[in-house]
Structures are given as C-alpha cells and as structure tokens.
Amino acid sequence: xxxxxxxxxxxxxxxxxxxxxxxxxxxxxxxEKTIHAVNDAIARLGYxxxxxxxxxxxxxxxxxAVLLPDGDSQFVxxxxxxxxxxxxxxxxxxxxxxxxxxxxEDTHALAALLAGLADEGIAGVAxxxxxxxxxxxxxxxxxxxxxxxxxxxxxxxxxxxxxxxGVDSRAAGRTAGLLMGRFTGNGPRRIAVVAESMxxxxxxxxxxxxxxxxxxxxxxxxALPTLETHGAPEALAAGLRELLSAGQIGGVYLLGSxxxxxxxxxxxxxLLGKVVVxxxxxxxxxxxxxxxxxxxxxxxxxxxxxxxxxxRVLRAKADRAPIDEGQEQLRIxxxxxxxxxxxxxxxxxxxx
Amino acid sequence: xxxxxxxxxxxxxxxxxxxxxxxxxxxxxxxEKTIHAVNDAIARLGYxxxxxxxxxxxxxxxxxAVLLPDGDSQFVxxxxxxxxxxxxxxxxxxxxxxxxxxxxEDTHALAALLAGLADEGIAGVAxxxxxxxxxxxxxxxxxxxxxxxxxxxxxxxxxxxxxxxGVDSRAAGRTAGLLMGRFTGNGPRRIAVVAESMxxxxxxxxxxxxxxxxxxxxxxxxALPTLETHGAPEALAAGLRELLSAGQIGGVYLLGSxxxxxxxxxxxxxLLGKVVVxxxxxxxxxxxxxxxxxxxxxxxxxxxxxxxxxxRVLRAKADRAPIDEGQEQLRIxxxxxxxxxxxxxxxxxxxx
DNA sequence: TTGTATGCGTTATCAA
DNA sequence: TTGATAACGCATACAA
Numbered sequence: 252x253x254x255x256x257x258x259x260x261x262x263x264x265x266x267x268x269x270x271x272x273x274x275x276x277x278x279x280x281x282x283e284k285t286i287h288a289v290n291d292a293i294a295r296l297g298y299x300x301x302x303x304x305x306x307x308x309x310x311x312x313x314x315x316a317v318l319l320p321d322g323d324s325q326f327v328x329x330x331x332x333x334x335x336x337x338x339x340x341x342x343x344x345x346x347x348x349x350x351x352x353x354x355x356e357d358t359h360a361l362a363a364l365l366a367g368l369a370d371e372g373i374a375g376v377a378x379x380x381x382x383x384x385x386x387x388x389x390x391x392x393x394x395x396x397x398x399x400x401x402x403x404x405x406x407x408x409x410x411x412x413x414x415x416x417g418v419d420s421r422a423a424g425r426t427a428g429l430l431m432g433r434f435t436g437n438g439p440r441r442i443a444v445v446a447e448s449m450x451x452x453x454x455x456x457x458x459x460x461x462x463x464x465x466x467x468x469x470x471x472x473x474a475l476p477t478l479e480t481h482g483a484p485e486a487l488a489a490g491l492r493e494l495l496s497a498g499q500i501g502g503v504y505l506l507g508s509x510x511x512x513x514x515x516x517x518x519x520x521x522l523l524g525k526v527v528v529x530x531x532x533x534x535x536x537x538x539x540x541x542x543x544x545x546x547x548x549x550x551x552x553x554x555x556x557x558x559x560x561x562x563r564v565l566r567a568k569a570d571r572a573p574i575d576e577g578q579e580q581l582r583i584x585x586x587x588x589x590x591x592x593x594x595x596x597x598x599x600x601x602x603x
Numbered sequence: 604x605x606x607x608x609x610x611x612x613x614x615x616x617x618x619x620x621x622x623x624x625x626x627x628x629x630x631x632x633x634x635e636k637t638i639h640a641v642n643d644a645i646a647r648l649g650y651x652x653x654x655x656x657x658x659x660x661x662x663x664x665x666x667x668a669v670l671l672p673d674g675d676s677q678f679v680x681x682x683x684x685x686x687x688x689x690x691x692x693x694x695x696x697x698x699x700x701x702x703x704x705x706x707x708e709d710t711h712a713l714a715a716l717l718a719g720l721a722d723e724g725i726a727g728v729a730x731x732x733x734x735x736x737x738x739x740x741x742x743x744x745x746x747x748x749x750x751x752x753x754x755x756x757x758x759x760x761x762x763x764x765x766x767x768x769g770v771d772s773r774a775a776g777r778t779a780g781l782l783m784g785r786f787t788g789n790g791p792r793r794i795a796v797v798a799e800s801m802x803x804x805x806x807x808x809x810x811x812x813x814x815x816x817x818x819x820x821x822x823x824x825x826a827l828p829t830l831e832t833h834g835a836p837e838a839l840a841a842g843l844r845e846l847l848s849a850g851q852i853g854g855v856y857l858l859g860s861x862x863x864x865x866x867x868x869x870x871x872x873x874l875l876g877k878v879v880v881x882x883x884x885x886x887x888x889x890x891x892x893x894x895x896x897x898x899x900x901x902x903x904x905x906x907x908x909x910x911x912x913x914x915r916v917l918r919a920k921a922d923r924a925p926i927d928e929g930q931e932q933l934r935i936x937x938x939x940x941x942x943x944x945x946x947x948x949x950x951x952x953x954x955x
Numbered sequence: 956t957t958g959t960a961t962g963c964g965t966t967a968t969c970a971a
Numbered sequence: 972t973t974g975a976t977a978a979c980g981c982a983t984a985c986a987a
Contacts, residue, residue: 254664256964267974272966280972302695303655304964310979311966312605340927343654425941433786433899464941547785550942555929575692577907583942589777589816590902590935608980619958624982632956656980662963 255296264292275300312345313374315565317403318364320379321352324508325534327379330404330554337558346566349373353380362389369396375565379403381451382410399568403561404552405453413568416560418552418583420453424460426583427529430548431461431502432469434527439471440501443494445478445487447507454506457531461504477506484512491516505530510537514545533586541588549586555595556581607648616644627652654922664697665726667917669755670716672731673704676860677886679731682756682906689910698918701725705732714741721748727917731755733803734762751920755913756904757805765920768912770904770935772805776812778935779881782900783813783854784821786879791823792853795846797830797839799859806858809883813856829858836864843868857882862889866897885938893940901938907947908933 261271273281274289338348353361362385390410401414478490517523533551540546560579567574613623625633626641690700705713714737742762753766830842869875885903892898912931
C-alpha cells in the first residue's frame with residue numbers, strides 16, 4: 252500500500268476533492284460538520300500531505316526580498332554570499348530571492364525601498380537594520396498589506412515583525428564575558444573593550460552582557476570604558492596606547508568589526524599573543540587571526556544557517572504554515588583555533 | 604516570465620515531449636543530431652529541471668533505515684528522538700524513515716539486520732556503530748546492491764561508506780584540550796581523564812586530540828592516564844580518590860557519557876565547582892550540570908542537525924544528486940553556561 | 956527513432 | 972456550501 256492521497260480522503264469522507272482541499276487549507280465555505288467528517292477521515296487514514304505535489308499544483312512562486320546594509324563589513328558580505336547560495340537552493344522550492352543593499356545610515360532610503368516593495372507583489376521581506384521610528388512605520392505598512400516581515404541579525408522588538416532570525420546579542424556578550432574571564436586567568440587584570448561605534452543596538456547589548464558576567468563572576472577583572480574608533484585605525488592605536496600607559500592589559504574584547512585594525516595595533520605594540528583577544532563573527536580576517544593565534548575566541552552565528560533559515564521562515568510565513576522552532580533556532584557559536592570549521596568554497600561574488 | 608519547462612524545450616527544439624525526456628534522462632533511442640538540438644534548446648533557455656515534479660511523476664518514495672545502538676545512552680536517546688522528529692518533517696517529501704535499535708556489542712546481529720534490509724527495498728541506510736570486519740562486509744554488501752550507506756556520529760573509514768555525518772572526534776578532543784588548558788589557568792596542574800570504556804574509536808580519538816593540544820600548548824599541564832569506569836560509579840569514585848591522594852587535580856575531562864556519576868563522585872569529595880570539568884554532548888544531565896556550574900564546558904554536536912542532515916544526505920544519495928556540503932557540515936559546538944540553547948520541547952518518547 | 960496520451964497528488968476555477 | 976474538471980512539470984506506456 253502506498254500513502255493515502257486526497258482522493259482517498261474524499262472517498263472515505265464521502266465528499267469531493269475540492270472540499271477536502273478546502274478543509275486541508277482551512278479555506279472558508281465549508282460546513283462545520285463537513286470539516287469534521289474530513290478531519291476524521293484524515294486521522295483515520297493517517298494522511299500526510301505531499302508538499303512537492305502541493306507546490307507543483309500551486310505553481311505559485313514566492314518572491315522574497317532581503318535587505319542588507321551596504322558597506323564593506325566582512326560579516327555582511329559573507330551573509331550576502333550565503334544568501335545568494337541559499338537562494339539558489341531555494342529556487343528548487345519555487346522561492347526566489349531579491350537581495351537589496353541599501354546605504355547604511357540612510358533610514359529614509361531604506362523606508363522608501365520597503366514601501367516600494369509593497370507594490371511589487373513581494374511575498375515576504377527580511378531586513379537587517381537598526382531600529383528607527385521611520386523603519387518601524389515602514390514595517391507596519393508592509394504588514395498591513397499582509398506582507399510578512401522578519402528581522403535579520405539585529406532584532407526590531409518594537410516594529411511588530413513576524414519573526415526574528417539571529418542570536419540574542421546580550422547572551423552573545425555574556426558568552427564573550429565568560430570566556431574572557433576564564434581565559435585571562437585568576438589575578439587582577441584590566442580588559443579593554445573596543446568598538447567602531449556604540450550607536451548600534453547590538454554593540455550596546457553585547458557590552459551589557461559582557462559586563463554582567465564579568466561583574467558577577469570575575470570581580471578581579473575590570474572592564475574598561477569602550478574605546479570607540481569610528482573606523483579610524485589611528486584612533487584605535489592611540490586609545491590602546493593610552494590605556495596601556497595606565498597599566499597592563501589582560502585582554503581585549505572587540506565588540507564589532509575591526510579585526511584587521513586591532514591586530515595591526517596590537518602588533519605594533521608587541522602585544523600580539525600576549526593579551527587574550529575575543530571578538531565576534533567569523534570572517535576572512537578573524538579566521539586568519541584565529542589560525543595565527545592572534546585571536547583566541549570568536550563568538551559567531553552561522554551565516555549559512557542564517558540565510559537558509561531566513562528563506563524557510565519567510566516561506567512558512569507566506570504560507571501561514573507553522574515554523575520548526577528547533578531548526579530555526581540559531582546558536583551562539585564559539586569558535587577557537589581547534590574547532591575552526593573548514594573554509595567554505597568561495598561562491599561567486601555578489602554584485603551590488 | 605516563469606522558469607522554462609520541458610514543454611518549452613520541446614517547442615524550442617522542434618521535437619516532442621517524450622524526446623526531450625529521453626535526452627534529459629539519457630535514455631537510448633535518439634539520434635545524435637536530435638540530442639544535440641535538445642541540449643541546445645536547454646542551454647538557450649536556461650532550463651532547470653524540477654526534481655519535485657519528476658519524483659511526483661515517478662511516484663517514487665524513499666524508505667530509509669537508520670540503525671542506532673540500543674542501551675540507555677542519553678545522547679543516543681536524544682538522537683533517536685531528533686530522528687523521529689526529522690522523519691516526521693521528511694515524510695512531507697516522500698521520505699520515510701525506519702528507526703532500528705540494535706543490541707550494542709553484538710556486531711553479528713547488526714550485520715544480520717543490515718543484510719535483511721537489502722531485501723526490503725530500502726533506499727538508503729544510516730548506521731551508527733563501531734567499525735568491525737563483520738560490519739564492513741555488511742556495508743559492502745549493501746553498497747554492491749546500490750544501496751547508499753552513510754556512517755553516523757562515528758566514522759567507518761574503511762567500510763567504503765558514501766558519506767560520514769558527524770564531527771571529527773580528534774578535533775573535538777583537541778577543542779576540549781584547548782579549553783581545559785585555558786580554563787585551568789597558568790600554574791602546574793594535573794588533569795584527570797575519565798571514560799566508561801576506551802574500546803570505542805571515538806574515545807580514543809578524543810583522548811589523542813586532547814593530549815596533543817595539552818602537550819603542545821600547555822606543557823605545565825599533565826594529563827593523567829585514563830580512568831576507565833566500565834559504567835561502575837564506585838570504580839569512578841575509587842579511582843578519583845586515588846588520583847587525589849597523589850596530589851591536587853585541576854580539571855577533569857570526561858571522554859564519553861557518565862555525567863551523573865562524575866557529578867556525584869565530585870560532590871562527595873567536595874570538589875564540585877573547585878575543579879574544571881569538561882565533557883561531551885548535551886544531554887539532560889550535562890545540561891543540568893552546566894546550569895548548576897558543576898560542568899564548565901561541553902563539546903557537542905547538534906542532534907537535530909545530525910538527524911536532518913542524515914535524511915537529506917540519504918535522499919540526495921538515493922537521487923544521485925549533489926550534496927550541499929556547507930549545509931551538511933557539522934560543527935564542533937562549544938556550550939558554556941552562557942550560551943546554553945533553550946531546552947527543546949519534549950517530543951513524544953521513542954518506543955523501542 | 957519519434958510522438959501522443961495519461962497519470963502522479965495537489966490546487967484552483969468554474970458551475971451547480 | 973459543494974462538486975467537476977483542468978492545470979502544474981515531468982515520466983512513461985504505447986502507438987506510429
């Protein structure tokens with residue numbers, strides 16, 4: 252015996268194919284009693300829906316839009332690549348993706364982009380951006396038109412998104428704090444904290460988590476005020492020098508990007524390998540630093556997972572189908588020299 | 604425009620549907636010239652085959668078998684649960700799974716089971732077992748009958764499997780070693796290594812990796828000979844006591860299962876939280892110990908990922924389709940108190 | 956060597 | 972509120 256089909260259900264329930272379909276897809280216009288009869292038959296026969304056939308018959312394809320900030324962040328670039336790869340895979344399931352890079356800092360341009368998407372018959376939108384009132388409104392606008400929106404990497408807690416795909420930044424910061432506390436040993440020590448900017452919610456949350464753990468579990472450690480570099484390597488070097496003049500440093504926590512600049516600055520000061528360095532996200536540079544023993548731990552999220560999860564969740568939302576929480580749960584990964592995953596094969600470069 | 608179909612190819616090439624199908628599936632009975640014309644059309648239109656529709660038309664379904672050792676290992680039980688859950692998902696894609704638990708230690712029973720599967724029209728087999736000559740032969744037998752076989756959790760390097768789904772045990776051991784070295788600080792210290800048995804390849808490999816890193820990067824640390832408990836909690840307590848009498852212990856590395864017994868023994872000796880404990884796999888017990896601060900790091904592989912990956916790879920092998928290496932690559936996860944993922948919802952218990 | 960017609964399991968558009 | 976019936980993209984038995 253092969254698996255029961257909708258035809259079997261129809262026969263068993265004494266109704267037509269169309270009615271079974273209506274019940275299956277929770278479409279209106281069926282009497283309560285009929286619904287019950289169909290559901291009974293489904294349960295009796297142990298029917299399992301064939302997704303492949305369903306998708307085929309729908310011959311509907313889903314156009315998803317993914318919005319990522321432009322700029323030269325290695326992490327975002329890696330994510331963009333992963334998105335393209337996931338999209339290629341998803342094309343098999345009638346899901347296509349349109350990747351859009353928007354000028355960072357320009358919230359209004361982003362909002363305009365989002366508003367524009369609403370008219371293009373888009374089935375879902377994923378957006379990675381800091382939360383602003385303008386963005387919140389744009390998201391609400393989309394959702395009012397029944398277009399699902401998911402937040403990517405950075406949560407938008409007050410925008411009313413359908414889902415958040417990423418990790419809890421505060422917990423990520425706590426993890427960094429725990430590692431820093433354990434890696435720097437037992438004596439008293441000062442920990443430098445470096446960031447390009449503290450305007451981003453992620454950086455703030457990470458710092459908060461980091462401090463929490465250090466304060467509670469490693470009272471002998473002292474996390475210094477954040478050194479903001481604003482992307483200027485000289486600022487970083489100068490700042491570090493100043494911190495050093497006030498006493499020895501046991502570790503450096505890099506809140507965001509800037510691995511290259513940090514490695515350079517530490518190298519100049521002859522500190523490479525002498526202080527514990529912990530950072531976020533696995534990029535070409537952090538990977539190299541990890542391999543070279545200049546970086547001791549990376550807190551990361553898997554971009555491939557992030558990308559596939561995004562497309563799957565958007566698809567589920569578009570279908571109003573439930574989400575497999577277990578599968579979509581992103582992990583806060585800890586990457587050390589010894590568990591560094593092999594370099595992924597270089598995909599075709601994203602044109603933006 | 605939507606994607607080109609076989610019909611479009613047929614029209615473009617000026618042949619019929621059936622001919623296109625013949626070319627597509629490399630079936631005989633087509634003139635060289637016609638083949639060329641069809642392939643030309645395919646290239647011109649950028650045709651991508653819809654595998655889902657193809658399988659639907661074939662009305663093909665896949666019966667996979669997954670063989671797991673029986674017994675009360677928490678990890679295996681968790682994996683079994685994850686398998687059941689993944690199977691439920693996969694049923695939607697015409698893939699069904701038959702989970703078989705075999706008596707551990709009994710290689711011949713396992714081999715007989717495998718041989719039996721060959722006759723049942725199974726589309727693929729996944730097996731978690733230590734490598735033995737008998738098992739190797741059984742695997743070869745299956746593969747001779749064109750049934751793909753994948754090794755699960757523990758590799759079978761000489762059995763000629765189609766794929767290995769799991770992590771490199773030696774690298775996992777190295778990771779444990781690195782963490783142990785860093786967590787136990789700078790001074791000289793002795794590290795106890797505990798295992799239920801050193802007969803399993805995994806345990807040996809982990810120990811090897813652990814020693815490598817400790818020797819190379821932490822010369823002040825001394826990894827003591829493995830304390831084999833053979834599942835007897837008393838043996839563990841006695842052994843630990845003996846090690847203690849010879850001097851202070853800085854850390855304990857638990858090579859395999861036995862979290863509960865270890866926690867109990869350490870508790871009795873008043874060592875809980877005073878020595879660094881590192882173990883493998885996230886189970887109910889290790890999770891609790893991690894939360895309580897009695898266990899400091901767990902090296903784990905994600906059972907959900909393992910399960911889904913297994914079914915996906917088996918399916919791909921059955922279709923002779925390529926595998927998305929990036930997606931199937933299992934990570935050596937490091938779990939600390941701060942990045943412990945939320946407890947998954949309890950699935951229905953596996954009956955075995 | 957090639958073409959026609961039908962079916963796979965589901966959805967969707969009609970009409971009743 | 973229900974039911975025929977025609978797609979969806981591909982495979983295949985059978986006819987030419």
